[in-house]
Amino acid sequence: PAARTTTLTGIPTPSPSRTTLGGIPAGSPVPSPTAPPTPPPTPQLSPAETRFLQALDMIERKQYRDAVQYLNFAISAQPNVARYYLHRGIAHLKxxxxxxxxxxxxQASRLEPGNAELMAEVRRWLQQVTTQQPVPVPAASRQTSQAQKIVPPPRKEDNGGFWSRLFGKKK
Incomplete structure (x- = not known):
């Protein structure tokens, strides 16, 4: 018989030099029959694909500005993926x-002209672009940035040129 040692808890354990039933060496972890099987590893997504999936979630929640930012990241990482452009176009349209x-x-149609499903989606959305009228923005909600403000040109004084403006006019 296999030599057994007793632990402090009083549970006998097999000696490390022998094997237990089933040919598993003693001391190696034995899978418990009640443990659930380990799930297969999930495939790692690229950062661009991760951002794309996040953007789709943002589009569903009607957070179009955030979706465009996520899609910009995805496009900068993988610029030749047509569905990124398609969904960014949808977010822009919304x-x-x-x-x-x-x-x-x-751009999506240029990248994959042979993809019939993609081309059907592009055509459907392009029809909305051409039929969509611009939405009027109320005057109270308009905001002008510094770049949009109109600055009048400087007033010309007499016939003074650059040097006379810089150093003063001759009298």
């Missing part, structure tokens, strides 16, 4: 940016 949406739809 925000009212028809010109940017159209550019993204056309």
């Amino acid at each position: 925000q009212g940016n028809a010109g940017m949406a159209k550019a993204d739809f056309l």
Whole structure:
């Protein structure tokens, strides 16, 4: 018989020099019959694909600006994936940016012209771009940035040139 040692708890354990039933060496971990099987490893997604999936979630929650940012990251990482452009175009269209949406739809169609399913989606969304009228923005909600403010040109004084303005006019 195999030599047994007793632990402090009083549970006998087999000696490490012998094997237990089933040919498993003593001392090696024995899988318990009640333990659930380990799930297969999930495939690792690329950072671009992860951002794309996050963008799809943002589009579903109507957070189009955030979706565009996630899709910008995905496109910068993998610029030749047509579905990234398609969904960025959708997010642009939902925000009212028809010109940017159209550019993204056309880029998607250039990348995969042979993909019939993608082309059908592009055509469907492009029809919405051409039929969509611009949404009027109330005057109270308009905000002008510094770059948009109109600055009047400097007033010209007499016939003084650059040097006379710099050093003063001759009298």
